[in-house]
Amino acid sequence: MPTITISRIKTSRIVIVLLLLFLVYGAVYPLNAELKSFYAKQFSPVIVDRNGERISLNPNYRGYYAEDVNQVPENFKELLIKKEDRFFYYHLGINPFSVFRDGLQALLSWKLRGSSTLTQQLVKNLLGNENRRTVKNKIIEALYTLALELYTSKDQILKMYANTVYFGNQMQGVKEASLYYYGRTPEALAKTQTLELLAALNNPSARYPGAKKNEEFTAILADKFGIDTYGEIEKTQPRENLAPYTRKTNPSFEVGTLNTSCEDKCALTIDASLTETLRNILQTNLKSAAFRGVDNGAIVVIKLSPDSSENELLAVVGTPDPSANYQGKQINMALKARPIGSTAKPFIYAKAFEKGARPYTLVDDREYKYKIGTGFYLYPKNFDGKYRGIVTLHQALSNSLNVPTVKTLDFVGVDDFNNFLQNTLQFYPRQKLENYELGIALGGLEMDLLTLSHYFTIFPNEGILKPLKIADAPRVTYLQPPMTTALTTAPKKVVDAKFIKLVNKILSDRVTGVDQFGLKSNLNLTQSNYAVKTGTTYNFHDSWAIGYTPDFLVGVWVGNSSNQPIRQITGQQGAGKIWHDAMEFLLNSPYNKKSEFNFDGLKEFDTGGTLDCGLPNDHYQSVRNLIEDNGLILEPHNGDVFAVESGATVPLHSREEANWYIDGKFLDAGDDLSWPPAIGVHQILAETKNGKKEKVEIEITKDDTTGTP
Numbered sequence: 001m002p003t004i005t006i007s008r009i010k011t012s013r014i015v016i017v018l019l020l021l022f023l024v025y026g027a028v029y030p031l032n033a034e035l036k037s038f039y040a041k042q043f044s045p046v047i048v049d050r051n052g053e054r055i056s057l058n059p060n061y062r063g064y065y066a067e068d069v070n071q072v073p074e075n076f077k078e079l080l081i082k083k084e085d086r087f088f089y090y091h092l093g094i095n096p097f098s099v100f101r102d103g104l105q106a107l108l109s110w111k112l113r114g115s116s117t118l119t120q121q122l123v124k125n126l127l128g129n130e131n132r133r134t135v136k137n138k139i140i141e142a143l144y145t146l147a148l149e150l151y152t153s154k155d156q157i158l159k160m161y162a163n164t165v166y167f168g169n170q171m172q173g174v175k176e177a178s179l180y181y182y183g184r185t186p187e188a189l190a191k192t193q194t195l196e197l198l199a200a201l202n203n204p205s206a207r208y209p210g211a212k213k214n215e216e217f218t219a220i221l222a223d224k225f226g227i228d229t230y231g232e233i234e235k236t237q238p239r240e241n242l243a244p245y246t247r248k249t250n251p252s253f254e255v256g257t258l259n260t261s262c263e264d265k266c267a268l269t270i271d272a273s274l275t276e277t278l279r280n281i282l283q284t285n286l287k288s289a290a291f292r293g294v295d296n297g298a299i300v301v302i303k304l305s306p307d308s309s310e311n312e313l314l315a316v317v318g319t320p321d322p323s324a325n326y327q328g329k330q331i332n333m334a335l336k337a338r339p340i341g342s343t344a345k346p347f348i349y350a351k352a353f354e355k356g357a358r359p360y361t362l363v364d365d366r367e368y369k370y371k372i373g374t375g376f377y378l379y380p381k382n383f384d385g386k387y388r389g390i391v392t393l394h395q396a397l398s399n400s401l402n403v404p405t406v407k408t409l410d411f412v413g414v415d416d417f418n419n420f421l422q423n424t425l426q427f428y429p430r431q432k433l434e435n436y437e438l439g440i441a442l443g444g445l446e447m448d449l450l451t452l453s454h455y456f457t458i459f460p461n462e463g464i465l466k467p468l469k470i471a472d473a474p475r476v477t478y479l480q481p482p483m484t485t486a487l488t489t490a491p492k493k494v495v496d497a498k499f500i501k502l503v504n505k506i507l508s509d510r511v512t513g514v515d516q517f518g519l520k521s522n523l524n525l526t527q528s529n530y531a532v533k534t535g536t537t538y539n540f541h542d543s544w545a546i547g548y549t550p551d552f553l554v555g556v557w558v559g560n561s562s563n564q565p566i567r568q569i570t571g572q573q574g575a576g577k578i579w580h581d582a583m584e585f586l587l588n589s590p591y592n593k594k595s596e597f598n599f600d601g602l603k604e605f606d607t608g609g610t611l612d613c614g615l616p617n618d619h620y621q622s623v624r625n626l627i628e629d630n631g632l633i634l635e636p637h638n639g640d641v642f643a644v645e646s647g648a649t650v651p652l653h654s655r656e657e658a659n660w661y662i663d664g665k666f667l668d669a670g671d672d673l674s675w676p677p678a679i680g681v682h683q684i685l686a687e688t689k690n691g692k693k694e695k696v697e698i699e700i701t702k703d704d705t706t707g708t709p
Contacts, residue, residue, distance in 0.1 A: 029151065031144050032147040032148055032150070032151040034144075035123065035147065038126040039126055039160055039164065041061060042060060042126070042172070043060060043066050043067060043163070043264070043265070044057050044058055044060045044064070044066050044067060045057075045058045045060075046067055046265050047252070047255060047260070047266045047268060048268070049251070049268055049270045049273075050268065050269050050270065050312075050314075050472075051271065051272070052267075054067075054249070055249055055251050055255055055268065055270065056247060056249065056252035057176075057247040057248070059170070060172070062172070064170050064171070064172035065171060065172060065176045065180075065247060066163065066172035066173040066175075067175050068163055068173075068175070069159070069173065069174055069175040071159075072155075072158055072162045073174075075191065075194055076162065076174060076189070076194050076197070076198075077158055077162075079191075079195065079198055080161075080162075081118070081158075082225055083221065083225075084121070084201070087117075088118055088119075088154065088158075091117065092149045092150070093119035093120060093123075093142075093145035093148060093149035094119075094120065094145060094146070095117050117145075118157065118158070118161050119145050119148055119149055119157055119161075120142075120145050121165075122148070122157060122160055122161045123141045123145045123148060124141055125164050125166075126164065127140075127141065129141065162174045163175075165201060167181075167197060167201075167204050167208060167209070168200055168205055168209075169208055171208075177197055178197070181209040181210065182209075191227055192218070192222075195218045195221050195225075195227065196209040197209060198221060199214050199218045200214060249272060250279065250323075251270060251272045251275045251276065253319065253332070254275070254316040255268065255316075257332040258316070258470065258479060260471060260479075264474055266473060266474065267471060267472045268313075268470060268471050268472075269303070269312040269313050269314065269469050269470055270314065270315060270470075271314050271315060274301065274586075275317060277585060278299045278301065278315055278317050278582055278585075279299075279320060281299075281578060281581045281582055282297045282298075282299060282320045283321065285297075285577055285578050285581070286320050286558075290573070291558075291569070291574065293560075293564075293565075293567040294558055294559065294560065294566045294574065295327040295329075295560045295561060296319065296320065296327065296328055296329070296333050296558075296561050297317075297320060297556065297557060297558040297559070297575070298318050298319075298332075298334035298556070298557045299315065299317040299334070299449075299555070299556050299578065300313075300315065300316055300317075300334055300450050300453040300553075300554070300555040301313075301314040301315040301552060301553070301555075301582070301586070302314060302453055302454070302457055302468065302552065302553045302555075303551070303552055304460050304461060304549075304551055304553060305551070306550060308466075309466060309467075309491050310466050310468070310469045310478070311454075311457055311461075311466045311469065312468075312469045313468055313469065313470050313479060314552065314591070316332075318332030319331065319332065327560075327561060327562075328562065329561075331561050333449070333559075333561060334449045334450050335448050335450055335482050337446040337448045337483060338446060338447075338448070338537070338541070338557065338559065338563075339444055339537040339538070339541070339542055340443060340445055340446065340447045340452055340535055340537075340542075341534075341535025341536050341537045341544050342400045342405075342443055342534065342535040342536065342544075343443075343452060343456075343533050343535035343544045343546055344440055344441070344443065344445050345397060345405050345441070346456075346459060346503050346507060346533055347421075348405060348408055348409050348412060348417065348440070348441060349393060349405075349502075350495050350502075350503050351416070351420055352411060352412050353502045353503070354495060355411065355412055355416075356626060357623070357626055357627060358393070358502065358612075358613075358614040358618060358623050358624075359392060359393050359394035359397075359502055359505065359506055359612050359613055360392050360393075360605055360607050360612035360614055360620075361393045361623055361624055361625075361626050361628075362390050362391070362392060362624055362627065362628045363390075363392075363396060363404040363407050363408065363627045363628065364390055364404075364407070364628060365382070365387050365388040365389060365390070365391050365396070365403050365404050366387050366389065366403070366629075366634050367379060367387065367403075367635055368403065368406065368407065368637075369638075369639075370410070372437050373435075377637075377639075378406075378437075378438060378439075380438070380442060381402060382402045383400065383401075383516070383536070383570075384516075387403065388401070390628070391404060392607070392612060393408065393506075393627075394506050394509070394512060394612055394613075395512055397503075397506045397507070398507075398509055398513035398516075399512070399513050400513075400516060400533075402441065402442055405441040405442075406438050406441040406442065407627060407629070408441070409441040410438065411626075411627050414434075414437055414438060414440075415434075417440065418434065420494075421433060422485075424494050425455055425465065425484075425494060426484050426486045426488075427447075427451075427483060427484065427485070428483050428484060429446070429483070430446045430483075442538075443536075443538065444538075447483055448481070448482050448483055449557045450481045450555075451482055451483040452546065452555060453546060453553060453555035454481045454484070456548065456555065457548075457553055458494055458495060459500055459503060459504055459507070459531065460548045460550050460553060462497040462500050462598065463493055463495040463499070464493055464494070465488060465491070465492045466488070466491045467487075467488045467489050467490065467491070497601075498601055498602070498615055501597075501598065501599055501601065501602055502602065502613060502614075504531050504597055504599070505602065505613050507531035507532060507533055508529070510523065510524060521572060521576070522573065522577045523572060523576055523580070524580075525583055525584060525587065526587065527587050529549055529550075529595075529596055529597060530547055530549045530583065531547060531549075532546070532548075532576075533545075533546055533547070534570070535575075536570045540565045540566050540567065540568050540569060541559060541563055541565055542558070542566075543557070543558040543559060543566060543569050543570060543573070544575050545576045545578070545579035546579075547579055547583060549587075549592065549595065550593075551591060551593045551594075551595050552586055552591050552592070554579055554582050554586065556578045556579040558574040558578065599613075601615070602614070602615065603615060603616045603618070605618070605620055607624075631694060632655055632656070632658060632686050632688065632693070632694035633652075633653070633655075633684070633696055635651050635652065635653040636650060636651070636684070636696060637698075638696040638698075639697065640696075640698045640699070641699045641700075641701060642677070642699070642700050642701070643701045643702065644701075644702070645703045647676070648676070648677075648703075649674040649676050649677070650674065650675050650677050650700070651673075652673040652674065652675055652684070654671045654672075655671070656671060656688055657669065657688070657689075658670075658671065658686040658687055658688045658692075659686070660673060660675075660684070660685070660686055661685040662684055663683050677700040678700065679700050679701065680699070680700060681697065681699050682697070683696075683697055684696050684697070684698065
């Protein structure tokens with residue numbers, strides 16, 4: 001009976017002990033979780049590109065630079081344990097023999113000596129108690145130490161230590177210290193360099209690698225561990241003798257202007273290597289004689305995929321040299337609004353096709369007169385000052401003709417087009433859209449390159465405006481271009497695919513545009529499956545080129561940050577040259593999947609010796625003449641006022657041969673006459689043989705601006 005009682009007592013004690021251990025194990029779990037939370041905050045916010053290459057590293061909350069090392073090198077681990085905690089693998093975070101020894105010494109000498117294990121040092125650093133060494137803090141740290149040991153493996157504790165220990169000069173963690181002091185990763189450190197880092201541990205502010213005290217203590221450690229460093233030349237060099245160590249690469253200049261909030265590690269869609277290649281292309285071209293007088297430029301590249309619901313921002317180059325501080329080099333010009341020139345035209349023609357016009361629709365390229373809001377009249381001119389008579393919309397867009405585009409926008413309706421920009425595309429203009437009127441067709445609308453490139457993706461994406469992704473981690477993040485009123489987070493159909501295909505058919509045609517751009521052009525590439533549109537603004541202030549394949553889009557702007565003219569450099573000559581070089585590089589990169597444009601659903605029509613495209617259910621004849629102006633008198637226009645000198649004449653032009661009458665009196669017959677007018681108001685009548693008539697009224701005044709000096 002007594003034997004049974006004793007056995008039960010022993011069993012009860014074991015149960016109680018196990019229960020207490022279980023309670024302790026559960027009780028310290030929150031402490032472990034708290035430490036892990038503190039640990040997660042130790043790292044610097046780091047931004048990497050799509051390939052894991054670092055773009056920028058920012059200080060952590062302590063003002064230190066720290067980046068996670070994937071694996072602690074065995075050499076560092078071995079020497080660290082030898083120096084700091086020989087019994088690391090044999091205790092639960094607290095070495096009782098060291099505690100007893102140091103306690104005894106404290107009683108005898110009244111001095112408190114440190115006896116911290118690696119785990120205790122790690123806990124002290126995580127709690128921020130480096131400079132608060134009190135008995136109370138040591139007791140609290142002991143509880144945290146126990147918690148960490150119970151819930152964390154020894155190897156993980158070593159990694160946490162290696163990532164958080166301070167090495168001086170704002171360097172936290174073995175990875176940043178290795179890169180800063182030696183210009184190499186921890187795995188590549190020589191034994192001497194590893195000893196120099198370990199020598200800094202107890203007094204990093206005074207014994208950092210490179211300091212005299214570090215050299216002295218390194219020799220002591222080498223002797224203590226029996227390490228022969230004789231003959232090793234890989235010791236610390238003066239910082240200035242090493243390759244410049246930067247925590248921010250050139251792409252960080254543009255990334256920093258994109259409002260990508262990054263509190264931890266962010267993985268962007270940007271390709272840093274591609275960005276710098278494009279920057280070199282921009283730099284090289286701007287330094288050439290052909291670009292004399294041009295100081296700045298910008299490039300945007302967007303990755304496309306027909307199988308994806310989003311686009312990806314691959315590159316933004318906003319300056320040729322982010323390190324320069326002159327001529328606006330510190331401005332990201334990819335985000336600055338400038339007049340976009342003829343790059344607005346594809347959107348106008350897409351809306352015209354939506355309204356019933358087709359590439360074979362005819363338009364008269366001649367002088368037109370439009371009354372604008374200021375009360376004055378607009379007489380649009382083509383870039384070269386010439387009129388070409390009857391042309392198709394295909395010819396007009398291929399050759400970037402201004403006059404037919406103004407006529408086309410008039411057909412679409414300025415209000416309808418403005419509604420498309422503001423409500424469908426959610427564009428936020430610099431001024432009220434109604435102020436631009438027909439000037440949009442002449443390139444007066446302002447937009448930044450990133451926003452314009454974003455909108456241009458509707459053409460390779462067959463009318464779908466997709467979100468523009470900028471980051472994959474820690475979560476998928478979309479970018480809102482500067483001149484948009486809302487963030488696009490889901491694909492949005494803005495134009496029917498069949499009308500977009502008609503635009504792509506024209507912009508990918510490099511033959512019809514020969515009249516304006518020539519047979520040899522920067523717009524010609526080694527691959528044929530691409531589309532492109534250029535733009536030049538008034539007085540040559542801006543040069544644009546935006547082109548695309550189904551796989552990627554490249555947008556280029558060239559100009560001066562000061563808005564000074566660029567010496568008559570057109571879109572083809574300026575931005576077109578840089579666009580050409582960028583496209584050729586991308587065509588030979590993995591980003592080129594060689595996807596083909598989809599022209600399914602289009603129909604070819606014989607337009608009289610040539611073929612042009614339309615849609616299967618088109619009523620060819622009515623569509624062909626949909627926009628054509630049937631007016632008889634081409635010049636002068638009703639309401640024109642001429643200030644003439646003595647002996648001057650007024651031109652009289654008609655669409656076909658006609659009899660001309662001035663104030664009821666017959667003048668002559670023909671389709672191209674001139675008339676010496678008299679001062680006053682005159683009625684001009686033209687009448688054809690088949691009875692077609694048209695009358696205009698003009699006023700002749702004396703030119704008072706001339707005279708002898």
